[in-house]
Amino acid sequence: MSKLRLATVWLDGCSGCHMSFLDLDERLIALGEKIELVYSPLVDTKVFPENVDITLVEGAVSSEEDLHKVQLIRQRTKTLVSLGDCAVTANVPGMRNAFGTKAIYDRAYRENVTLDPGIPNETVPQLLASARPVHEIVAVDLFVPGCPPSADTIFYVLNSLLEGCAAEICAKTRFGA
Numbered sequence: 001m002s003k004l005r006l007a008t009v010w011l012d013g014c015s016g017c018h019m020s021f022l023d024l025d026e027r028l029i030a031l032g033e034k035i036e037l038v039y040s041p042l043v044d045t046k047v048f049p050e051n052v053d054i055t056l057v058e059g060a061v062s063s064e065e066d067l068h069k070v071q072l073i074r075q076r077t078k079t080l081v082s083l084g085d086c087a088v089t090a091n092v093p094g095m096r097n098a099f100g101t102k103a104i105y106d107r108a109y110r111e112n113v114t115l116d117p118g119i120p121n122e123t124v125p126q127l128l129a130s131a132r133p134v135h136e137i138v139a140v141d142l143f144v145p146g147c148p149p150s151a152d153t154i155f156y157v158l159n160s161l162l163e164g165c166a167a168e169i170c171a172k173t174r175f176g177a
């Protein structure tokens, strides 16, 4: 039987959801029998591939780079999962939304900088006007709240998807859990 092609992506998040994925520990070995990790911050693949079965998306959509990335991911993914509160609600990245991008840039690159302050216009992706939950940009197939969702929850979700069952998320996790 061919393995399911899994990707994980890290948009505007703290990587805590990926740490929770790594907390699967030895269960990763069992999953490796059924899943091939084709793209992730955990592997050295530079381009998001075609024909991905499942993508776990951590983080909100906050920059032009995030926007283009998530649109490409949606085109190339059968089942897209919003993993964690930042992906589901914008959560922590969304805390900047009330202030506007100018105040954020000034705080990060002028007020707290002593050496050569100035807003970069190269190499740093441009912020969107607000950080947005993933489903406001592209269609999402499954929402997995939690900050972060536990390894048990992620294991349950992946197994449900592998078996083609609907994941009953409400019993497993909740916002902020």
Ligand code: SF4
Pocket: 012, 013, 014, 015, 016, 017, 058, 059, 083, 084, 085, 086, 087, 091, 092, 146, 147, 148, 149
């Ligand atoms: S949901 Fe929580 S753990 Fe996951 S990226 Fe956001 S802040 Fe980090």
